[in-house]
Amino acid sequence: MASSQGSKVKREYAERIEVELMKFLEDHIHLESNNLQKIKLYLKQHVPSSVSSITEIFDSLKSKGLVTLGNYKVLSDVIQNIDVRTSHGIKDFERRIQAEMGGGSVGHRQMSANCAAARCTTDEYKLDMLFDFLSRKLSPNDMLIFSTYLDGSQMAETAHSFRNPSDTYFRILHNWKSKNPSIDHRSKLKEIFSSMDRQDLAEEMDHFSVDQYKYTGLVIEPMTQFSITDLNDLANNLATRYYHVVRYLGMRQRTIDQVEVDHPNIREQIYQVLLAIIRKRPDLTRQDVCNALFYADHSDVIEILNSEWRHGS
Known part of the structure; x- marks a missing residue:
């Protein structure tokens, strides 16, 4: 026995x-x-x-x-x-x-662990979205001084940093968070913005919420599941600044980095990242995607998708 x-x-x-x-x-x-x-x-x-x-x-x-x-x-x-x-x-x-x-009960402990993991994921997502939001507000001219304030060393300027400064800012912030997981990132950023005479950004941090970005315009059949056909249409109409869209939808930076290594072609990168999102979020709706596009200032792509959905109805 x-x-x-x-x-x-x-x-x-x-x-x-x-x-x-x-x-x-x-x-x-x-x-x-x-x-x-x-x-x-x-x-x-x-x-x-x-x-x-x-x-x-x-x-x-x-x-x-x-x-x-x-x-x-x-x-x-x-x-x-x-x-x-x-x-x-x-x-x-x-x-x-x-x-x-x-x-104790394995089921009870497993449920508690799942709840803790969910809270951790939510907190990580909120912080990443705050970083993404700030990356679009910071001036490209401030990049060197910002990186110096952040970790004490100036970043090397690259073609990517000139071509896509908002993504470069996000990566700087993301790497800083990974190296310093235990600090109060929000408070530290407010101190840095104060030193840079950017108190306006510190105030915007207090008012920022992902939930405020909900697209209230027309979406054809908004609660319909976002399909592979929709994915192709979206991938064809996003360019190198697709990062803001996929981060809003919950994609982590490490997955973006990995896809970029495996797929040098930008269109394929966009497709593969979007495909990963659909696999992780099979309940993703048209409204969810339009919210992300609205957040990323891609109302033009919303119009294109609506046109495709209208013709497909």
Whole structure:
């Protein structure tokens, strides 16, 4: 009886570790659906056995062609710089899961963990959107001094920073957040804006909310699911400043970075990022996308989509 109970607990540990690792992959990288299934199978086969580190698993996935170069770069950066709890290997997962399963209801603890994860994701999204909003307000001429105030070192000017300053500002802020995860980012930014004589931005930070960007104009069948056909129409009509649209829809910067590594063509980048959003948000509606376009000052694209939807009705 004791042996049977021990096997059950061990099996539950392995299942929880598998779920944790799969969730980590889904959260941090963009995966094609066929590779997603192969990775799930790989984890089922290898996680219960002896594995010395998570990096070992990722190395194996890369060698089998299940993650691309862009995937692997993002995962390496995340392991080393962002998600510290994963950097110590699979044994940390085992210890934490064992502690979680050591008392009380597993279902209750899982629900609490899910709620905490949801709050974390919401907070991260809100901060990223604040960064995106500010990136569109800052002058390109202030980029060098802003980066100096932010982390004490001047950034190197690149073709990208001249061509797309708002995206460069966002990346500066995002990297700063990743390097300093524990500070009060909002308060620090207000101090910097005060030093730059940009008190207006500090005040705008207090009033900014993603919820205020709701498109109230005409949307044909607004609650209809946003389809692959719609995705093609959208990808064909967005240019290099598509970042603001996809960030509003919840896409993380690490996924954008990864797609850019894997797909040099800008149109393909836009398509792949939008496709990743649809996969993560199958309930995405036409209204959701129009809200994002409204936020990003792309009313022209809303008109194009409405025209396509009108003819398709």
